[in-house]
Amino acid sequence: MAEAEKILFTGKTSNLQKSIQKILTSGLENKNIFQLVSLTQKISYQETNSLFAALLEEKKILQKHNPEFNQSIRLYDSYVYLAVDFYHVPFLKISENTLEDLYYLGPFRSRFFLYDFIDAMAVLFQFPSCEQRPAADGNEKFPCRKLKEGKCSGWCLQDKPEIVEMLFGTYFQDNRKLIKKTKSRQKKLMDSLEFLKLETLNEQIELIEKYYDFLQFFHVTKKLETTLSYENKKVKIAGGLLSEIEKSGKIWDFNNFLPEYRRNEFLAHDKSQFMERLIIYRQLKKNKLDAIEDIYKKSILEMKGNLE
Numbered sequence: 001m002a003e004a005e006k007i008l009f010t011g012k013t014s015n016l017q018k019s020i021q022k023i024l025t026s027g028l029e030n031k032n033i034f035q036l037v038s039l040t041q042k043i044s045y046q047e048t049n050s051l052f053a054a055l056l057e058e059k060k061i062l063q064k065h066n067p068e069f070n071q072s073i074r075l076y077d078s079y080v081y082l083a084v085d086f087y088h089v090p091f092l093k094i095s096e097n098t099l100e101d102l103y104y105l106g107p108f109r110s111r112f113f114l115y116d117f118i119d120a121m122a123v124l125f126q127f128p129s130c131e132q133r134p135a136a137d138g139n140e141k142f143p144c145r146k147l148k149e150g151k152c153s154g155w156c157l158q159d160k161p162e163i164v165e166m167l168f169g170t171y172f173q174d175n176r177k178l179i180k181k182t183k184s185r186q187k188k189l190m191d192s193l194e195f196l197k198l199e200t201l202n203e204q205i206e207l208i209e210k211y212y213d214f215l216q217f218f219h220v221t222k223k224l225e226t227t228l229s230y231e232n233k234k235v236k237i238a239g240g241l242l243s244e245i246e247k248s249g250k251i252w253d254f255n256n257f258l259p260e261y262r263r264n265e266f267l268a269h270d271k272s273q274f275m276e277r278l279i280i281y282r283q284l285k286k287n288k289l290d291a292i293e294d295i296y297k298k299s300i301l302e303m304k305g306n307l308e
Contacts, residue, residue: 001040001069009036009069010061012054012275016045032072052283053231055276059242060252076271081106082114084171086164086307089142089156090130092118092171104268105171105218117211120204122146124182126153127170168307172267173300174212179205218267219299220292221277224284237284240269240277266303 001009013019020043027034048054062070083095083102094111098104108114122129129152131144146152155163169175182205189198221240228235236244238256245252259270269277285292 001036001043003039003041007061007065007067008039009067009073010058010065011070012051012058014051030073032069036069036073050283051279055242055279056230056233056235056245059254060245063252063254074272076107076274079107079109079271079274080111080114081268082108082171084167086167087160089128091128091155091163091167092130098262098265098268101264103172103264103266105215106268107271107274108214109274113207113210117207120207121170122151124204125178126151127166128152128155130156164307168304172215172303174215179208179212182208215267216292216296217278217281218269219303220295221281222261222269223295223299224280226284226288226291228284228287230283237280240280241273242276242280263306266306 001007011019023033024037027037046057048057061067081095081098082105083093083098083100084105085091085093085102093102094114095102095104118127118129121127129146130142142156143154144152144156147154147157155166158166170178182201185201186198186205189195189201224237224240226237228237232247234244234246235242236246239258241254241256241258243254243256256273257270261268281292
């Protein structure tokens with residue numbers, strides 16, 4: 001998006017029309033986007049064959065032109081983290097930052113995805129879905145009605161080691177036994193012609209599998225260090241981010257901000273880096289799957305050691 005020849009904002013998308021419409025709509029509420037739209041005289045675009053290729057082009061433009069609205073428009077501000085407390089109810093909650101003394105995973109683009117995932121785990125396995133709101137007198141009341149209604153196993157009454165084992169074994173590492181257990185129910189529902197229940201179960205399984213895909217990404221992304229060839233370019237990845245592009249002797253070098261992460265941010269990273277990290281991770285997963293699986297397994301052991 002440009003004013004005459006001055007580039008004001010650049011981005012990448014797999015749906016150009018939808019993204020432009022979102023910007024125009026957001027301009028009604030966001031003063032920075034409103035100003036961008038007001039100043040924009042022309043919109044130009046370049047087609048690529050993948051989001052990874054689009055990322056490479058975007059990084060070049062950002063380095064060369066430093067568009068002013070890329071600094072002020074923070075489309076990622078609404079992203080959230082899953083916060084886990086091993087010792088106090090509620091054990092799981094959704095947070096906009098990582099400031100408390102909790103263990104964080106994320107960010108996730110949608111808080112509703114996390115709400116649905118927590119609910120699915122509660123419905124299928126009676127895992128915690130404790131209310132985050134205090135009672136009328138300002139104090140939490142536990143155990144709550146969910147235990148009485150058979151919707152929870154009463155984790156607030158369990159011994160602490162059992163809670164830690166459940167939380168780590170379910171939310172911090174891929175628990176394929178859970179998925180296998182839920183998939184065994186599919187045939188029973190199919191045989192009994194309970195198609196509405198089957199559809200709900202399929203959606204719940206999809207949520208769990210999607211969460212575990214993101215979980216592997218959070219474990220792996222900070223540890224990605226590699227070089228790959230892509231469309232006649234030599235691309236270096238450092239700390240899960242794009243650090244250098246080389247083509248025909250020309251080099252684009254990127255100085256990435258790598259914040260200091262606390263121990264409880266082992267699976268959390270900066271919101272502004274989410275899309276770049278995810279695109280790079282998915283590109284590498286196509287042809288470096290064994291390496292990613294190895295990093296993931298080592299990361300699980302490392303985190304387990306930190307928690308102990």
